[in-house]
Amino acid sequence: MFARRCARLAIARTAVPLTSYLARVRPYSSAAPSYEHILTSIPKPGVGLITLNRPKALNALSSPLFKELNAALDNYDNDKSIGAIIITGSEKAFAAGADIKEMAPLSFSAAYNDNFIAPWSHLSNAIRTPVIAAVSGYALGGGCELALMCDILYCTSKASFGQPEVKLGTIPGAGGSQRLTRAIGKSRAMELILTGRNFSGKEAGEWGVAARVVEGGKDELLEEALKTAETIAGYSRVAVLAAKEVVNKSQELSLREGVEYERSLFHGLFGSKDQKIGMTAFAEKKKPEWSHE
Incomplete structure (x- = not known):
């Protein structure tokens, strides 16, 4: 020891x-x-x-x-x-x-x-x-x-x-x-x-x-x-991962393709638990407790 x-x-x-x-x-x-x-x-x-x-x-x-x-x-x-x-x-x-x-x-x-x-x-x-x-x-x-x-x-x-x-x-x-x-x-x-x-x-x-x-x-x-x-x-892991992904795509795609790619991930996040948690907490003026799902 x-x-x-x-x-x-x-x-x-x-x-x-x-x-x-x-x-x-x-x-x-x-x-x-x-x-x-x-x-x-x-x-x-x-x-x-x-x-x-x-x-x-x-x-x-x-x-x-x-x-x-x-x-x-x-x-x-x-x-x-x-x-x-x-x-x-x-x-x-x-x-x-x-x-x-x-x-x-x-x-x-x-x-x-x-x-x-x-x-x-x-x-x-x-x-x-x-x-x-x-x-x-x-x-x-x-x-x-x-x-x-x-x-x-x-x-x-x-x-x-x-x-x-x-x-x-x-x-x-x-x-x-x-x-x-x-x-x-x-x-x-x-x-x-x-x-x-x-x-x-x-x-x-x-x-x-x-x-x-x-x-x-x-x-x-x-x-x-x-x-x-x-x-x-301190934020939702799933939202952070998506945010990093769309910013990186801006370096590879045309503006139109990038906006369309961003929109598809934006739509997809409405299927996450954290989107519901985040928006509900905002409406109720509470701090969100992220599930990272």
């Missing part, structure tokens, strides 16, 4: 520097699986928190890290008590890029045959629960792409984003050229990707990449992200 306690203390000392804030939310935490490259917790009711935890490598993204990240995302997504997920890093780095040591020796055939980097898109392809990125410090290359995959992006004003792959003789490989262009337009995205220039958290807010820019440090950022996640988690 003493050895286990010492091991936990050793892990805590090497974790990202959020101990002061996490201490304040610890009463809500529950047991979580043990990972090597990430930390997981439930800091608020209904909110799953994933912290990238490779501090010596500035949270550089690798296949082993994504294997753990995808597993943690699946666990939260399948947990009916979780209504929102936050992904964050350290004060210094959300993720400073991909692990170059892993990529450098790859040949075309190895990358192509193994479909290298494809599992990195699991978040955007398979996770239905809303995911918030809380970005402090560097979010470069794959780190920028991971943040862009999330449904909502919060950052500090001093965060640093970028797709600098051209400096390494390559291009973004996890959706950066597509999502960044959709977020800020072709001309600006072209300039950033062709020059490899970074852009600040302040610019991310001004350009619409970030939903909110927080003044201060990582604790203030995480506090804002937790407020939003807890709000989302």
Whole structure:
């Protein structure tokens, strides 16, 4: 027992520097699986928190890290008590890029045959629960792409984003050229990707990449992200899932097709218990008690 306690203390000392804030939310935490490259917790009711935890490598993204990240995302997504997920890093780095040591020796055939980097898109392809990125410090290359995959992006004003792959003789490989262009337009995205220039958290807010820019440090950022996640988690799960789905469809369909798709889900929600609960509670001026059905 003493050895286990010492091991936990050793892990805590090497974790990202959020101990002061996490201490304040610890009463809500529950047991979580043990990972090597990430930390997981439930800091608020209904909110799953994933912290990238490779501090010596500035949270550089690798296949082993994504294997753990995808597993943690699946666990939260399948947990009916979780209504929102936050992904964050350290004060210094959300993720400073991909692990170059892993990529450098790859040949075309190895990358192509193994479909290298494809599992990195699991978040955007398979996770239905809303995911918030809380970005402090560097979010470069794959780190920028991971943040862009999330449904909502919060950052500090001093965060640093970028797709600098051209400096390494390559291009973004996890959706950066597509999502960044959709977020800020072709001309600006072209300039950033062709020059490899970074852009600040302040610019991310001004350009619409970030939903909110927080003044201060990582604790203030995480506090804002937790407020939003807890709000989302407090609503009907079925309504939240539908809302996320129709917004994502707006990125794929024409306006007419998108409106028709939205209307079909809107009609469908009249078959849910929570639509009746929500509207009845509103009419009776009561707080709804969601069934999530």
